[in-house]
Every structure is written in structure tokens, then in C-alpha cells.
Amino acid sequence: MSRSGGRKIYRKSSYAKKMRLKKAGGIFAACLGIAVLVFVGYSVAKPIFNFLNSEENISEIQSEPWTPPVVTDAVQDDAEADSEKNDSNTAENDKIDAASEAEINSAGYTAYMLPEDALTSPTMLNSYLEQAKTDGYNSVIVTLKAEGGKIYYNTRSEFAAMDENAVVGVMPIQQITAMIKNCGIKAIASINLLEDNNRYGENRDGSYHNTDGTTWLDNAVAKGGKPWLSPFEEDTKEYIRFLAEEIAGAGFDAIAADGAVFPNFRNSDLNYIGDSVKSGMRYMALLDVVNIVRSAAEAQSVGFMLEVNAADILYGRAEVYKPEQLGKATLLVEFSPSDFNESFVYNNQEIVVSELSAQEKFKTVFGIISAKSGENITIIPVISRNDMNQVEYSDTIQELISENYDSYAVK
Numbered sequence: 001m002s003r004s005g006g007r008k009i010y011r012k013s014s015y016a017k018k019m020r021l022k023k024a025g026g027i028f029a030a031c032l033g034i035a036v037l038v039f040v041g042y043s044v045a046k047p048i049f050n051f052l053n054s055e056e057n058i059s060e061i062q063s064e065p066w067t068p069p070v071v072t073d074a075v076q077d078d079a080e081a082d083s084e085k086n087d088s089n090t091a092e093n094d095k096i097d098a099a100s101e102a103e104i105n106s107a108g109y110t111a112y113m114l115p116e117d118a119l120t121s122p123t124m125l126n127s128y129l130e131q132a133k134t135d136g137y138n139s140v141i142v143t144l145k146a147e148g149g150k151i152y153y154n155t156r157s158e159f160a161a162m163d164e165n166a167v168v169g170v171m172p173i174q175q176i177t178a179m180i181k182n183c184g185i186k187a188i189a190s191i192n193l194l195e196d197n198n199r200y201g202e203n204r205d206g207s208y209h210n211t212d213g214t215t216w217l218d219n220a221v222a223k224g225g226k227p228w229l230s231p232f233e234e235d236t237k238e239y240i241r242f243l244a245e246e247i248a249g250a251g252f253d254a255i256a257a258d259g260a261v262f263p264n265f266r267n268s269d270l271n272y273i274g275d276s277v278k279s280g281m282r283y284m285a286l287l288d289v290v291n292i293v294r295s296a297a298e299a300q301s302v303g304f305m306l307e308v309n310a311a312d313i314l315y316g317r318a319e320v321y322k323p324e325q326l327g328k329a330t331l332l333v334e335f336s337p338s339d340f341n342e343s344f345v346y347n348n349q350e351i352v353v354s355e356l357s358a359q360e361k362f363k364t365v366f367g368i369i370s371a372k373s374g375e376n377i378t379i380i381p382v383i384s385r386n387d388m389n390q391v392e393y394s395d396t397i398q399e400l401i402s403e404n405y406d407s408y409a410v411k
Contacts, residue, residue: 112411119153132185140188148195149229150167154170156246159238194259195229206235232285241296244295248296248302262319308331309339310333323377334384381409383410
């Protein structure tokens, strides 16, 4: 069509006019060509730019620390539904808020304490790990040595092998750590130190002994009496040291020492065993075994925590709880509302908690523990989920958040 139009102009115009129009037509065509190139170039370049930009954003999102939700499943579902309705500006704001929260909680633990049977097989462990991650936790706590003395990994300890029933785990410890890390979450190992009723060796090495050299049992043999590991025995210390070093070298992010306690001795038991358990300074033996684990962890640049019970602290039963001698430490403090059915004394005042709600008990209990612990002690609450109904659990978690705890665990 352009050529036909050109011939008509040529026959009606002078040469000079024809040349001017031809030049104008050329300029117009050149501009049109440039416009076409710009349009086509932009049409092609924009998707590429957006793609590259989206790839960059995806990379940024993936590199951010994974920050789990801290509320109940029902609230999580509502939050997910709302997020799908947000426009692009709101989504961008949410991304900024998430980044800020990730920065605040970058060193924090929102941990799920796996049940002991989690380590019975790789399939079982993987199932629990996937569930923990789906539920929004960024860490798990695995029990490697439980109350009673059972060990849930294939330890190389010759001492543990002295009792044929002690080691029940079949997985190497490195496999356990690798499976947890491969899920993109933190791995915390829990080891019970002294609540160990295994019978190591003919003389039950590491156990409490009576003054006559016989092994002390927590009840008569006919009533199922059991030995306990004693923090005063060198065999116990060597055993704990071996396990702590083995665990610390396996790649865990932290080790939590549990069971740093004495049995509930009767007065007759104190007389049978002797001065070591009668002394007002006997708690030093507990601190000694705790520090064995702490030293093993620090040597491998692994975090260290001490597990204690909130009720034991406030009712004066936690002999290992000595803030001034623990120094700078992190405490995993287990909280069960049902443990607080009696009043206790704090600052010469009777504190009555039996009529309080779970949320109010948490606020009261942890306010006192925080004050008693001082600035050198970091408190991580451990919430006993099965001790609460859904409303109590949700209220307690909300109270925990309002009290600015950036870490907590659920068992």
C-alpha cells in the first residue's frame, strides 16, 4: 500500500516537493522502525527482567531464616487464608515484617520435643521431623539418653554395653543429626545424666553404695528396688563425659543436660549411704556432672542448656538450680500448670496459684523464676502440651509471646 501511495504523490508534485516529502517519509519510516524495535524489545525484555527479578526475590526468600508460627493450628489456617487474599502491596509488607521477625528470632528456638520412640527407626524419625516442620517448628529436641537410662542411638560406649538393656537405639548418631539437618531445622540433643537405673557391671559401677560397700537401691529388691547413677562416682563422671563428647562431636546445635537430680532419699537412706549425701554442699556434685557436659559442648562450639522443672525451682526441690554458680547459662524450664496446686513462698510472701488459669500461672511462675535467675541466665520455657486444653495452650503461648520470650519448646 505504501508503494502505490508513493506513485500518486510523485505524479502530482514537483521534484523539489517530491524530495522533501520523500525525506519526510524516510524520517517517519525510521521513527516508526525505532518505535517498533522499542516496543518489541520492551515486550521481550520485560518478561525476562521480571523473571530475573523474581528469581532474585525467590533467592532472597529462600536465604531468609525459616520463622515458624507461634499460635495454634486454627489460627495458622486463618492466617494462611488471609494471606491468599492480600494484594501485592500487602504481600510485600508481610515480607518485610517476616524479615524483621526472622532477624529478631534468628538465634531463637521454637522447638518440638520428640517422643522417645522417634528414634526407633529412620522412617519413624523422618515422620516426626516432617510433622514438626509442617507444624512450624524450627528445631527439634531428641532424647538420646532418657530417664531410666535407655540410650536411643548406637553409642560406642563400653560402659553402656555393660548392661544389655541400656542401648535400645540402632541408628548411628551421625545419621540422626544428618536427618534432622536435611530437614532444614536445628538439632538439640537431650541427655539424662543421673536418673539411670541400669545395672552396669557386677558391682553396678557408678551406682550409689552403702557404707558397707553394697549397692544402694531405691526400694527393697522384692518391691523392684533399682540403683541410680551417683554424681560422686568416678565411673559415672567418665560415662557422662564419653557420651557428652560423642554427642557434641556429632553436629548437634545444642546439648541439653537433664536429670541432674538426687533420688528422693529417706532418712534411713541418708544413713546407709553416708556423709556425701547428708552434706549441705552435695549440690556441688550435681554441678560437676553438669559442667562435664557443658565443657564437652563448648569444646565443639555447641550450645549448652540445662533442663529443670519450674515447680521444682519454686518449691525448692531443684538442688542444681544455683544461678550464682551456674554463671552465664541457658535453662530449659518445663512448665505444667497441674504442678502448681499448692502455694509457695517468695520474698517472704505466700504465693497462691492453685486458683489461677494456666496463662496466669505461667505469667506468675516465670516472672518469679526470671527475677530469681538474674541477667546471666537465659530462660527458655518448655510447655507441656498434654497438660492443657486447646484454649489454655493458646493463651499460654500468647502470654509467652507478650513476655518477649524469643525461644520456647513444646513437649
